[in-house]
Amino acid sequence: MPELPEVETIKRGLELRIVDRTILLITVRNPNLRRRVPTPALRAAAGAKVTSIRRRAKYLIFELDTQRAILIHLGMSGRLSLVAPETPLSKHDHLLFGFEGDIELRYHDVRRFGLVLLLSFAELAVHPLLSHLGPEPLGRGFTTDYLKAKAAKRKIPVKSYLMNSRIVVGIGNIYVNEILFAAGIHPLQPVGEILETEWDALRTAVRKVLRTAIGRGGTTLKDGQFRNASGELGYFQQKLCVYDREGEPCVNCAAEIVRITLCNRSTYYCPICQG
């Protein structure tokens, strides 16, 4: 579900409510996520205070005042929500974090592709899940020169390239489609043959699409899956130009949006604007 803008939106919502608060109780109802949740270690983190919340790629990192951190990835269907403790539990509420001040943070994940780990700061600094990640697309390391250099001589489609977290993090299947539309580049374009002049457009499109989506609180599709930490919907879906618009008219040229499968995922583009 969540790509960078959704994770960032959740992070911002959580920050306001739980930084500087102490965790009173951690309950693991179902430890079977992508990796098994380390229940005893995690439960033992109760009593610690959250000193800050960071985002790296699509990971959330809750730093504690005990030199440890809770690392959370939401996978495809994970949700984090702040609720009153008396709120009825649902089937897929797998972890509960009870905070002082009558606030409960719930991790909910239907498909259980997510991840929750407890790591020391030292472990976090060298953790293989994080150590191979490329630069943040909204950070300084994401330059046109970097993007171009990494692509040299490679034949993979530009869509696969942008979705590869070793190249750049945070871009998933919704935003990659929108980014390529904004840049006017065909998703199958071999990345090693992208023109000199197109690289700037591509970098600009990455940053603009992600920034705009964050500004609009992420994307909530028809199924209503994505919510921020307070349960509110995003509204970037109103700005989607190609994603899930097969057969509908292009917003620029009115040609029909085409859908193909690439990297085993639905891929949408305008055959004229991205020709």
Place this chain on the structure above:
DNA sequence: CGGTGGACCTGCTGGC
């Protein structure tokens, strides 16, 4: 090494 495709898991939708 670079690139592709399947596996992980549950639930919803649409066609027959």
Place this chain on the structure above:
DNA sequence: TGCCAGCAGGTCCACC
């Protein structure tokens, strides 16, 4: 109405 194939925001790993 019921059944079943196909699909869904991500990531990792085995295999060519």
